[in-house]
Amino acid sequence: MSTTMLINLSYTVAAVLFIFGLKYLGSPATARRGNAISALGMLLAVVVTLLDQAIIDYRWILLGVLIGTAVGAFAARLVAMTAMPEMVALFNGFGGIASLMVGWVALAQPRLSSFILLTIFLSILIGGVTFTGSLVAWGKLSEKLPGRPILFHGQRLVNGALLLANFACGAMFVLHPEQHLWLYLAVALSSILGVMTVIPIGGADMPVIISLLNSYSGLAACAAGFAINNNILIVAGSLVGASGIILTNIMCKAMNRTLGNVLFSGFGAVDEAGGKIEGEVTALSAEDAYYVLEAAQSVVVIPGYGMAVAQAQHVVKELQQILEKNGCEVIYAIHPVAGRMPGHMNVLLAEADVPYDLLLEMDDINPRMEAFDVAIVIGANDVVNPAARETPGSPIYGMPIINADYARTVFVLKRSMASGFAGLDNPLFYRKNARMIFGDAKETLGRLVREFSN
Amino acid sequence: MSTTMLINLSYTVAAVLFIFGLKYLGSPATARRGNAISALGMLLAVVVTLLDQAIIDYRWILLGVLIGTAVGAFAARLVAMTAMPEMVALFNGFGGIASLMVGWVALAQPRLSSFILLTIFLSILIGGVTFTGSLVAWGKLSEKLPGRPILFHGQRLVNGALLLANFACGAMFVLHPEQHLWLYLAVALSSILGVMTVIPIGGADMPVIISLLNSYSGLAACAAGFAINNNILIVAGSLVGASGIILTNIMCKAMNRTLGNVLFSGFGAVDEAGGKIEGEVTALSAEDAYYVLEAAQSVVVIPGYGMAVAQAQHVVKELQQILEKNGCEVIYAIHPVAGRMPGHMNVLLAEADVPYDLLLEMDDINPRMEAFDVAIVIGANDVVNPAARETPGSPIYGMPIINADYARTVFVLKRSMASGFAGLDNPLFYRKNARMIFGDAKETLGRLVREFSN
Amino acid sequence: MDLVYLSFILILSIFLGFELIQKVPATLHTPLMSGANAISGITLVGALIGAGGQGSTLTVVLGTMAVAFATINVVGGYLVTDRMLAMFKKKTTEK
Amino acid sequence: MDLVYLSFILILSIFLGFELIQKVPATLHTPLMSGANAISGITLVGALIGAGGQGSTLTVVLGTMAVAFATINVVGGYLVTDRMLAMFKKKTTEK
Numbered sequence A, B: 001m002s003t004t005m006l007i008n009l010s011y012t013v014a015a016v017l018f019i020f021g022l023k024y025l026g027s028p029a030t031a032r033r034g035n036a037i038s039a040l041g042m043l044l045a046v047v048v049t050l051l052d053q054a055i056i057d058y059r060w061i062l063l064g065v066l067i068g069t070a071v072g073a074f075a076a077r078l079v080a081m082t083a084m085p086e087m088v089a090l091f092n093g094f095g096g097i098a099s100l101m102v103g104w105v106a107l108a109q110p111r112l113s114s115f116i117l118l119t120i121f122l123s124i125l126i127g128g129v130t131f132t133g134s135l136v137a138w139g140k141l142s143e144k145l146p147g148r149p150i151l152f153h154g155q156r157l158v159n160g161a162l163l164l165a166n167f168a169c170g171a172m173f174v175l176h177p178e179q180h181l182w183l184y185l186a187v188a189l190s191s192i193l194g195v196m197t198v199i200p201i202g203g204a205d206m207p208v209i210i211s212l213l214n215s216y217s218g219l220a221a222c223a224a225g226f227a228i229n230n231n232i233l234i235v236a237g238s239l240v241g242a243s244g245i246i247l248t249n250i251m252c253k254a255m256n257r258t259l260g261n262v263l264f265s266g267f268g269a270v271d272e273a274g275g276k277i278e279g280e281v282t283a284l285s286a287e288d289a290y291y292v293l294e295a296a297q298s299v300v301v302i303p304g305y306g307m308a309v310a311q312a313q314h315v316v317k318e319l320q321q322i323l324e325k326n327g328c329e330v331i332y333a334i335h336p337v338a339g340r341m342p343g344h345m346n347v348l349l350a351e352a353d354v355p356y357d358l359l360l361e362m363d364d365i366n367p368r369m370e371a372f373d374v375a376i377v378i379g380a381n382d383v384v385n386p387a388a389r390e391t392p393g394s395p396i397y398g399m400p401i402i403n404a405d406y407a408r409t410v411f412v413l414k415r416s417m418a419s420g421f422a423g424l425d426n427p428l429f430y431r432k433n434a435r436m437i438f439g440d441a442k443e444t445l446g447r448l449v450r451e452f453s454n
Numbered sequence C, D: 001m002d003l004v005y006l007s008f009i010l011i012l013s014i015f016l017g018f019e020l021i022q023k024v025p026a027t028l029h030t031p032l033m034s035g036a037n038a039i040s041g042i043t044l045v046g047a048l049i050g051a052g053g054q055g056s057t058l059t060v061v062l063g064t065m066a067v068a069f070a071t072i073n074v075v076g077g078y079l080v081t082d083r084m085l086a087m088f089k090k091k092t093t094e095k
Ligand SMILES: NC(=O)c1ccc[n+]([C@@H]2O[C@H](COP(=O)([O-])OP(=O)(O)OC[C@H]3O[C@@H](n4cnc5c(N)ncnc54)[C@H](OP(=O)(O)O)[C@@H]3O)[C@@H](O)[C@H]2O)c1
Pocket: A204, A205, A207, A208, A251, A254, A255, A303, A304, A305, A306, A307, A309, A310, A336, A337, A338, A339, A340, A341, A342, A343, A344, A378, A379, A380, A381, A382, A383, A384, A413, A414, A415, A416, A417, A418, A419, A420, A421, A422, A439, A440, A441, A442
């Protein structure tokens, strides 16, 4: 068997490992094994590639791998769980620039058909956009750049022109590959395009963008795969491409917006949020809340972005255990887009060792909501906003929510009456059965826990 | 664009059509469209293939297509819905022999590597087994052959030897393709193997075999695809192969048996069915049953193989409508392997225009069973046998069943106390809340309907 | 290299087949069986080249028979599946 | 012909990707995102050939940088995903 044959059959095996990895990622019980299987696939693909006869000098490879491993391992070890989105953004950007460079290197191949040139251009274009776009997203999320949308007059026109320029440059690149100008221009234009598409988008919309850029980085790898005629790049790249698109779609649906709206609108915080809300807000002290919880038979905890901000997951878990010891049933209701990443709450609660079978999804909990004595809303706002169910004029009308207001009593733990991500007033706070417990979520919960231990 | 290119890109489109076809087959509302899309994919693949430059004479093709279309359309039009399993078996066999012949023809190709020879041999082997195996299955199901397992001493030994001979012949075929002896021997041996593997299997196990053979015919097409280097054969063949294996698996699981047991055991009707059943059998006349049904608020109908035998689906639907007019809620509980094919009951009831949203699956109905006034078991036996739940010694212990015995009253419509497919006594018939209404299901139901109209 | 590509295609299709078919509900298993059976008639595509090629008489005869058999499988399979599926109806006007 | 095979592979993988990912429950969407991100570092395979080939200095420099970047993506991505997933626990001894 020739080396090429061996390499390619190993790629087949690697593809199977990636597929099984993603399959196992489908259930919490097997997800970790799935990730390991996928990593094994990657290792196999990399190791057999080293057998390629075109590789004659391993020194530079070793250098690159060492640097990359050190940086990657270091970053992965140190990052806080709350900084996960920006970390993913940064890694993703690195994948993008690597694809750009692979495309560039592919230019040195002997025979270049127009088709290959086209795919080289595409890996440069998509890779470049992924790189700079991810960097901007990272900057916004880690607050190294201002989080607000950066808008200016004629922005769409400029971006449209930029896109056209990119395509024109691509055409020239394919027609005149020998003129390096077009190559450099392609790199420059795609980098600018990445920046320009992400700056008008608000920091809070970044997760959608990251997911989209993740999809792009897969597509960039795919294009590079066509350019260097490599199956495994195509298979793995498409898997990633599909994954990113699905997650983007889920987030948009859960926010009740279209992708176009996310990309182009700089999220106009809607002020005309139909009609004043009737009713009064009742505040409660943590001490009074304690008496209610003491008597409760069943409690549902509904966490949101505020829990992440307050880093309250550990004390939530403490409260859960105390309540359980007190003979109360405690479960968690998780909205698919609570927080700022899909599945954000699940990761935080997992960090605090909350077993995942206590975490119920929206559709499983809503029919049972009436049966709960207390719903504790911890730093969640939009995902429990009944306007989504009741007020046809509201911008989030139609978005599926957790019906916290159907529980007998609702405790809302937040610092103020301020609105959440969508910038909307929340009628829940004005309901008869709602009690606001103002203050940082971690502190409030800490006080509740102390009340129990006294 | 060259013709080969055009053909192959059309094959890509055809593959996408097959995939979408199968996707749409996943829901009753879109299934018919799915089938049409898949047919369109087939048409596209066939039509573009005709552009192939290797085809110079269309007369024979036309002849073959005309004959095939006439026979296929005729058969599809005329077959009774109850004869569906044997029809599928026959069609499947034809697919198998076609793959065998395609493999044979591929021998005439100019350059034959060992790998290609191997795939040619595989298409002959799998195609031949599929062909004769399907014919035997068809014969058993249509009662042209005796349905009972044909067993003889040393059968496994003979079959083992036959398999070995096949492999030996394959080796010789690959090593000496110029000697036609091995080709003829391969055709003969695979045909014999197909017969020999299916004759020891009882008529009632035929659906499993048909599904398995269906999978084989896909694999044969796959092998032929490798032999003539054709993508669409590989893609479509694998899709079919996967489908057959999944259905086989579902059937085996629902019967609580392994595939090995089905293939090799000639199903020993188990006589040592642990312990005598306590209780008495209470028979009821259709007239007395009428009074009970007249007063019932909710009825669940549980059909089984006996309904198919009696062709009672239309009168079942009549009874349903009369009961509904009478203010009673009627739903159907469908066991996944009620009848003799997976989904058999669904097809029969669909034929009688029962809307499919009235048909509930086992897992949806079991939790609600206590709430029903009457369960009418129509020619079902094994799928409602509580021994599967209660009697650890029973051969069907552990098989999931519909808990008909949990309903307030159970009517069992069958002709005698005879056992069903698994050859087991049914404790349900001896329960306090069970009433046997003896007689052909169609007649009994007819009498009930008449009672109502009087 | 052809072999490599073909095995990639084989493996991807098998996985895809499993994913797709696993989603089909029990209700539709009989039509699925006959619909998948119709697809297995794809071998017709291979048969066409034999029947229409400039091969020996044997090749042409075999090819023609293969075309006929595969066409029965295809045409019969799709029609019978369609006939079955046409019967599946949702409760609509009835209530 | 290569192009034909590659587009087959592309299309099958995309469909397979959709089927696979759609099954991942919301609970696991964050690890899925970072796990998929790690897979996108597969471009490393392409980078190796540039870094180790006998090309010009530019090629080797670009290749080496690509190797480094892609390795960060791969190693960091898998490790961080593993770290996240290690935290997911089922209720066991607690009750
Ligand atoms: N998960 C995703 O994938 C994703 C992606 C993109 C967008 N989104 C969007 O993000 C939103 C998520 O909804 P959500 O209900 O989780 O969050 P939210 O609507 O953004 O509300 C979070 C609330 O937490 C409170 N809060 C902040 N810091 C706190 C602290 N230290 N202690 C206590 N409370 C604190 C804030 O009120 P105070 O300031 O008064 O304390 C705020 O009202 C949705 O609109 C969703 O569409 C989600």
